[in-house]
Amino acid sequence: MTQAVDLEALAALKDIMEDEFTALVQTYLADTEARVALLHELLTQQDFDEIRKNAHSMKGSSSNLGASLLTDLCFQVEQQSKGNHLDGLDTLLSQIDEEFLLVKEALENC
Amino acid sequence: MSIVSSVSDDGKELVISIQGRFDFSAHQDFRNSYEALTVQPSNYRVDMDETTYLDSSALGMLLLLRDHAGGNTASIEIINCSADVKKILTISNFEQLFTIH
Amino acid sequence: MAVPYVLKVLIADDTDSDRLILESIVKREGHEVVCARDGLEAVELFKSTAPDIVLLDAMMPRLDGLGAAKQIKELAGDELVPIIFLTSLTDTESLVKCLEAGGDDFLSKPYNRFIIQAKIKAFKRMREMHVTLHRQRNEIALHNEHLLQEQTVAKQVFDNIAHSGCLDAANVKYLLSPLAVFNGDVLVAGIRPSGNMMVLLGDFTGHGLPAAIGAMPLATSFYGMVQKGFALVDVLREINQKLKSILPVGVFCCACIVDMDFVKRRIKVWNGGLPDCYLYRAKTGEVEPVRSTHLPLGVQGDKAFRDDCVYLEMDLGDRFFMWSDGIVESRNHEGGMYGEERLRRVFDSNDASGNLFDEIIADVHDYSGEGCRDDDLSLVELKMVEPHEVDASVDALSGHVSTGLMEWALDFEVKPSTFRLFDPLPLLLNILVEVPGLRRHSGSLYTILAELYSNALEHGVLGLKSEWKESPEGFSRYYTERTERLRVLIDGFVSFHLSHKTTADGGSLLIRVGDSGGGFSHVEKLNVGHKTEGYSGRGIPLIRTLCESLRYIDNGSQVEAVFSWSNDQ
Numbered sequence: 001m002t003q004a005v006d007l008e009a010l011a012a013l014k015d016i017m018e019d020e021f022t023a024l025v026q027t028y029l030a031d032t033e034a035r036v037a038l039l040h041e042l043l044t045q046q047d048f049d050e051i052r053k054n055a056h057s058m059k060g061s062s063s064n065l066g067a068s069l070l071t072d073l074c075f076q077v078e079q080q081s082k083g084n085h086l087d088g089l090d091t092l093l094s095q096i097d098e099e100f101l102l103v104k105e106a107l108e109n110c
Numbered sequence: 111m112s113i114v115s116s117v118s119d120d121g122k123e124l125v126i127s128i129q130g131r132f133d134f135s136a137h138q139d140f141r142n143s144y145e146a147l148t149v150q151p152s153n154y155r156v157d158m159d160e161t162t163y164l165d166s167s168a169l170g171m172l173l174l175l176r177d178h179a180g181g182n183t184a185s186i187e188i189i190n191c192s193a194d195v196k197k198i199l200t201i202s203n204f205e206q207l208f209t210i211h
Numbered sequence: 212m213a214v215p216y217v218l219k220v221l222i223a224d225d226t227d228s229d230r231l232i233l234e235s236i237v238k239r240e241g242h243e244v245v246c247a248r249d250g251l252e253a254v255e256l257f258k259s260t261a262p263d264i265v266l267l268d269a270m271m272p273r274l275d276g277l278g279a280a281k282q283i284k285e286l287a288g289d290e291l292v293p294i295i296f297l298t299s300l301t302d303t304e305s306l307v308k309c310l311e312a313g314g315d316d317f318l319s320k321p322y323n324r325f326i327i328q329a330k331i332k333a334f335k336r337m338r339e340m341h342v343t344l345h346r347q348r349n350e351i352a353l354h355n356e357h358l359l360q361e362q363t364v365a366k367q368v369f370d371n372i373a374h375s376g377c378l379d380a381a382n383v384k385y386l387l388s389p390l391a392v393f394n395g396d397v398l399v400a401g402i403r404p405s406g407n408m409m410v411l412l413g414d415f416t417g418h419g420l421p422a423a424i425g426a427m428p429l430a431t432s433f434y435g436m437v438q439k440g441f442a443l444v445d446v447l448r449e450i451n452q453k454l455k456s457i458l459p460v461g462v463f464c465c466a467c468i469v470d471m472d473f474v475k476r477r478i479k480v481w482n483g484g485l486p487d488c489y490l491y492r493a494k495t496g497e498v499e500p501v502r503s504t505h506l507p508l509g510v511q512g513d514k515a516f517r518d519d520c521v522y523l524e525m526d527l528g529d530r531f532f533m534w535s536d537g538i539v540e541s542r543n544h545e546g547g548m549y550g551e552e553r554l555r556r557v558f559d560s561n562d563a564s565g566n567l568f569d570e571i572i573a574d575v576h577d578y579s580g581e582g583c584r585d586d587d588l589s590l591v592e593l594k595m596v597e598p599h600e601v602d603a604s605v606d607a608l609s610g611h612v613s614t615g616l617m618e619w620a621l622d623f624e625v626k627p628s629t630f631r632l633f634d635p636l637p638l639l640l641n642i643l644v645e646v647p648g649l650r651r652h653s654g655s656l657y658t659i660l661a662e663l664y665s666n667a668l669e670h671g672v673l674g675l676k677s678e679w680k681e682s683p684e685g686f687s688r689y690y691t692e693r694t695e696r697l698r699v700l701i702d703g704f705v706s707f708h709l710s711h712k713t714t715a716d717g718g719s720l721l722i723r724v725g726d727s728g729g730g731f732s733h734v735e736k737l738n739v740g741h742k743t744e745g746y747s748g749r750g751i752p753l754i755r756t757l758c759e760s761l762r763y764i765d766n767g768s769q770v771e772a773v774f775s776w777s778n779d780q
Binding site: 009012013016017018020023024027028031053056057059060061063064065066 | 225226227228235270322
Binding site for chain 2: 486504505507
C-alpha cells in the first residue's frame with residue numbers, strides 16, 4: 001500500500017521545523033480541510049476558475065507535506081477545471097475527500 | 111604588447127625586446143626588466159625587431175633607462191628599428207643620446 | 212552601505228503551511244524573516260522593512276505575485292533586490308510572465324531546503340557585488356568631478372600666465388584649442404623691444420594636468436624674457452634648463468621656437484622634436500622644410516644643450532608654418548593616418564597663399580571625418596610683413612600705461628667679472644619699460660644703450676680699435692681679441708647714469724655712459740659723415756638720429772645722450 005505521506009520527506013520537514021512541527025501539521029490540516037470543503041462548494045457554484053486556483057494552492061501545500069497522492073489528485077482537479085468539465089470533477093473530489101482522511105491520520109500519528 | 115628580457119651569462123649585457131606596441135601600457139614591465147637586476151649590466155640593447163609602434167611615452171621610457179644606466183656614461187643601443195620606429199627616433203634626434211641601428 | 216551577513220528576507224505566500232515551512236528554512240540559515248499573506252501586504256512590508264531578498268508566491272489573492280513584483284521592482288529602483296518566485300507553475304508561458312514581471316529566479320514546490328539555501332547564497336553574493344559596483348561607480352563619478360574642477364582651476368592659472376601675447380597680430384594665424392594645454396600643446400608669442408617677434412610652439416609629453424604643468428614655467432620664462440629684450444638663444448636655454456630641472460626624467464617638450472626680424476627680413480629657427488616646419492615662398496610656391504635637428508626641451512642639461520639655429524631669408528609675403536604632430540597623425544575611421552604627403556599636397560595644389568592656413572585645416576577635417584578632434588590640432592602661420600604692420604597691432608595690445616615712475620635717477624656700474632658673464636642691458640631696459648611713455652620707445656632705447664655700452668666696453672675698457680672692423684680679416688681679429696682681452700681683464704668698469712623727468716607734454720631721459728678707458732679724440736670723429744659702408748664706426752651717427760642730443764665729455768670716456776619724447780608720438 002502506498003503511503004499517504006512520504007516518511008522521508010516528513011523526516012526532513014521535522015528536522016527543519018523542530019519544535020514547530022506539530023503546529024505546522026495542525027495548520028496544514030486545518031487549512032486543507034477548509035479548502036476541501038470550499039472545493040465542494042465551488043463545484044456547486046460551477047466556479048471553475050476558483051476551483052482551479054484553490055486546487056493549485058492545495059497541490060502546493062500538500063506536496064510540501066509529502067502527501068504525494070493527494071498532490072496528484074489536486075493536480076488532476078486543476079487540469080480538469082481548466083477545461084470546464086463538470087463530469088470528472090465530482091469523482092475527483094470524492095477521491096480527495098478519502099485521501100485527505102488518510103493523510104490526516106498519517107500526519108497525526110507520526 | 112610584451113617585454114622579453116635576457117641577461118648575458120656574465121651579467122654584463124641586458125637585451126630588452128619589445129613586442130607589439132611600445133606605449134604607456136609597457137611602462138611597468140619595461141622598468142621591471144632592468145630595475146630588479148642585482149648586477150648592473152654595462153651594456154644595454156633595446157631590440158625593436160617586433161615593435162610595431164612607438165609613442166612619446168616610449169621615448170620617455172628610453173630616457174628613464176638611460177638615466178638608470180648612468181646618464182651620459184650609459185651604453186645603450188637601439189637595434190632592428192623599422193622605418194616607422196626610426197622616423198620617430200629621428201624627429202626627436204634621439205641618436206644624439208642613443209646608438210641607433 | 213554594506214550587505215549584512217544576516218539578510219532580511221520577505222516571504223509572501225497565501226498558504227499558511229507553506230509560509231511556515233519557508234520561514235523555518237530561511238531562519239535556519241540565520242537570516243531574518245518578514246512574512247506577508249498576499250501581494251498588497253508584500254508591497255507594504257517591502258516599503259516599511261526594506262528587505263534584501265523577496266520570495267513571492269506567484270498566485271495570491273488581492274494583488275498576486277506578478278503585480279507585487281512589478282511594484283517592488285519599481286520601488287527598489289537602482290538597487291538590486293532579487294525576487295524569487297515561488298511557484299509550481301511549469302508551463303513556459305507562466306514562467307516567462309514571471310520573468311517579465313521582474314522575477315529573477317524560481318523556486319518550485321515542494322520546497323527543497325538545499326536548493327533554497329543555494330539560491331539565497333547566490334543572490335546574496337550578487338547583491339554584494341551590485342552594492343560594491345554602485346559604491347565604486349559613485350566614487351569614480353565624484354573623483355571625475357573633482358578632476359574636472361581641478362582642471363578648470365589649472366586652466367585659469369595657465370590663462371593668466373600664458374596670455375595670448377601677440378598672437379592676435381596681423382601677420383599671425385593660429386589654431387589652438389582652448390583646452391590644448393591639457394594635451395601638452397602650448398603656444399606663446401611676444402614682440403621684443405627690438406621689434407622682432409618671437410614665437411614658441413611646444414608639445415609636452417603626456418596628457419592632462421602633468422602635461423599642463425610644464426607649460427606654466429615655460430610661459431612665464433618666455434614672456435618675462437621676451438619683454439626684457441633677451442635673445443632667442445637666451446630664452447631657449449633658460450626654458451630648457453628650467454624644464455630639465457623640474458620635469459621628471461622621461462617627460463620633455465618637443466618645441467620649435469622662431470625669432471622673426473621684420474627689418475632684416477629674416478627668421479631664425481630652432482626645431483627640437485616637432486615635425487618639419489615649412490617655409491612657403493610666395494613668389495614660387497615652393498616649400499622649404501626645416502627639420503628637427505635637436506633633442507626636445509628638458510632632456511639635456513645646459514652644457515650639452517645645443518642652441519644652433521637655422522637662418523632663413525624671407526621676402527614680403529613669404530609664410531612660415533609650424534605645427535604639432537596632431538596634424539600629421541590625425542586619423543580617420545579606418546585608422547589611417549593623414550600623413551606628410553597629404554599635407555604637402557595642400558601646399559602644392561594651393562593657388563592663393565592667403566588660403567593656405569584654412570585649406571590645411573579643411574583638408575585634415577575632410578580626411579578625419581566627424582571623428583576629428585580639434586583638441587589635437589595646433590598650427591601657426593607667420594607671414595613676413597613690413598615692420599609697421601606689426602607695430603600697429605602691438606600698440607593696440609600694449610595695454611594700460613602705469614602712472615608710476617615719473618622723476619628718478621639711477622646709477623649702475625658694471626665690473627670685470629660681470630662683463631664676462633652678464634649682459635646688463637635687459638636689466639636696465641626692464642626698468643625703463645616700466646616708465647609711462649617709454650615702453651613704446653623701448654626699441655630705440657635698446658639701440659642707444661646697446662651701442663653706448665658696446666663702445667664703452669670694447670673701445671673704452673678693452674681698448675679695441677674700431678678701425679680693425681673695416682676689413683673682414685680685421686673683423687675676425689677684433690672679435691678674437693675681444694674674447695681674449697675680456698678673459699684676462701682684471702680692472703675696469705662701465706658706469707651708467709640714467710635720469711628721467713616728465714615735462715608737460717612728454718618727458719626726457721638722460722643717459723650717461725662712462726668707462727675706465729683712456730678716452731679718444733672725439734672732436735674729430737664726430738665730424739665724420741654718417742658711415743653707412745664698412746663694418747666699423749662707433750655707431751654715433753645712428754644714435755644722433757635717435758636722440759635729441761649727444762656729446763662726449765672730458766677726454767671722451769664719458770658720453771651723454773638725451774632722449775626725449777612727446778605724449779602724442
